[in-house]
Amino acid sequence: MNGNCILLNGDYTFLGLVDWKKAMGLMFAEKVRILKFSDRVIQGVGRTFRAPAVAVLVKVVRSVYRGRVPFSRRNVLARDRFACAYCGSRIKPITMDHVIPRSRGGKTDFDNCVACCRACNHKKGALLPREAGMALRHRPWQPTIAEFIRIRLRHSGVYGLLVELGLA
Template structure:
């Protein structure tokens, strides 16, 4: 289903939502269409015509509690690593701790990477130095406005780029 970017009244990105939910917010006059779909698609009913939105903005400000760190979830970690194994570059299906938890490694952004199943099994509870392996990219804490989005697709609509830039945060 098509996703729509939802902005706060201050144009701060909040989340993505389904086209159905976005249209309901617009029709109930709780949100305004900021950017229409680039293909010029239109929704029609017996009495109304509505351009398909790509970005909508709430009319009233919604206070969102500030988070100092982005929560570490499987989905967010996979997105950060672009669903690629940190060791070989193949498609990743699992999460691996660079310093194994059995050896005192923490469950943090800096110690977790996406991994394919073969590499994860080969590595087991060993350190990279023991295997002679190296990480393709050092794991870091993600930052930026798009990481605060709940359920947002990083590869979403290219029309969202101006609203997800660092200056929009």
């Protein structure tokens, strides 16, 4: 789990991942309750501590996302699971491609952008996929907040832990 701690809102909804140092700070400030500790041991001056694995805020804070997942390159790559939408490759670096190129009036949004490897991006260029002889493995889509959180959790490797705790 990379030393990350799952941070849940006061109503047990997923807020995000924080590193163990931030989680320890929240724990000592009594802003969170710890649901599960990790195996990581931190040696303090006078005693040892176990790092938190899952923490829940004592109070409910306003949700990070209002009604929609915000558009960003990183969120497009996460939605597509860091795999090329044309060939399925996970060879890094993964870039973002406009299915309908901007030069042809394509918008920069979830419904027109996909993750793409450099080779496919170069091959497609400013063409439409059919003009370049390429096919999309899946259509681009605007993820809901619930879908996006599930995708991010699975990619981070903490989904199994939430299932184990009965939170997913």
